[in-house]
Amino acid sequence: MNAPEPRPFERLETADGSSTLLHPLFKEAYSSVHGALTQARRLYLELTRTHLHPKPRVLEIGFGLGVNLRVTLESALSRGVRLEYLGYEFAPVERALLESVEVPLGEVARGVWAQVLERWPGASRSLEPLRLLGEWGSLEIRFEDVTKAQFPRAWATAIYLDPFSPAVNPEPWSLEVMRKLHRTARPGAWLATYSVAGSVRRNLTQAGFEVERVPGVGKKAWLRASRSRSG
Template sequence: MQNQTADVTWNASGVPVSERFDDPYFSLENGLEETRHVFLKGNGLPERFRDGFHIAELGFGTGLSFLTVAQAWQKAGVPGQLTFTSFEAFPMTAEEMALALRPFNALGALREVLSDQWRVDGGSFRIAPGISLNIVLGDARERLTPWQGAADAWFLDGFSPAKNPELWSDELMQEVARHTAPGGTFATYTAAGAVRRALDAAGFDVQRTTGFGRKRHMTVGILRP
């Protein structure tokens, strides 16, 4: 069966919006700073970086979160390997991705490297020395269970739980916990009570903390021993 790609439109500010989920791919204010606040700071990065560090993500989207991490890894100068695995059901095309990332000049050449290599059928990419990207294509509810990896940090980056509830189900949060390394963490922009309860039940110590911009709260957590 042929993979489905994203249904992308662009709002008046040039921010990509998913027609399927009626939700923007990143903050209308500053997507890069939002990513740094939510996913890097929320997971204690780059301070926790080490050789072999593995990040997993639900929802690759534009690739902004991955590129933000890749840049942080390079700036940190950590020797060794960073692996980033993302589960994506509706990938953008390379052209859509390049257009979405165009405003983020601070990411430098990494944007072009990603869009030049990008394939909508997923797979593994060598974005830069020491940085590997794996795209697992398909519904995360089906694809995460057989995955053999264990993440040191999770980016829970699906569209809004109200509009994309499948990516925030109790069962999927259980799988996230099952695929988390000891002492592993998660961060997400949402502070929805149902999501926090699901993550707590899955085995995380969950904390609501300050969100980015106009969002008052977000959620972080660490896997209980």
């Protein structure tokens, strides 16, 4: 019997005119349909105050289509600060799909993104981390499952918690992962996520974060959490 044809990723136009993809198995979009770029900027970049940080170090759970990375890189470059970015991704999409979702970028960020595409794992699916270093900063994408991954200790100034939702993908939202995130957060670090599910708030709180609901865009609330400077 022939193997079933892989199902295509459906392209979606989002409310702010930017596009995203619908995952064929999880049946969820990679970014908010209320605005992929708006979500990257307002939720991840700004709620974590990464747009103001003089030396941002961002750890992202779910590299996905690299929208949050590109928006964050563009912001850092526009302010003349170096960005250090570490993303985790256990199911990298095909390079052509990454190319199909565009984000407005200046020349330097376009060059960095071109290098990401060039080194993106091909059919051989090498699981070696993808690493880039330049005057603009550094970037590393680890092709690992965050439930098993080790995160650097007291490293991140910001955490973008962006796997698919706890309803369809509960593992990366577990208490164990939240504890690892607390350990990787520097004192004073901020974490942002779109999910305000009770289990997510409880696990973050139990792991040691101070958690607050904040007004969302196209959604009643988003979640922001912080690691205290003393704890």
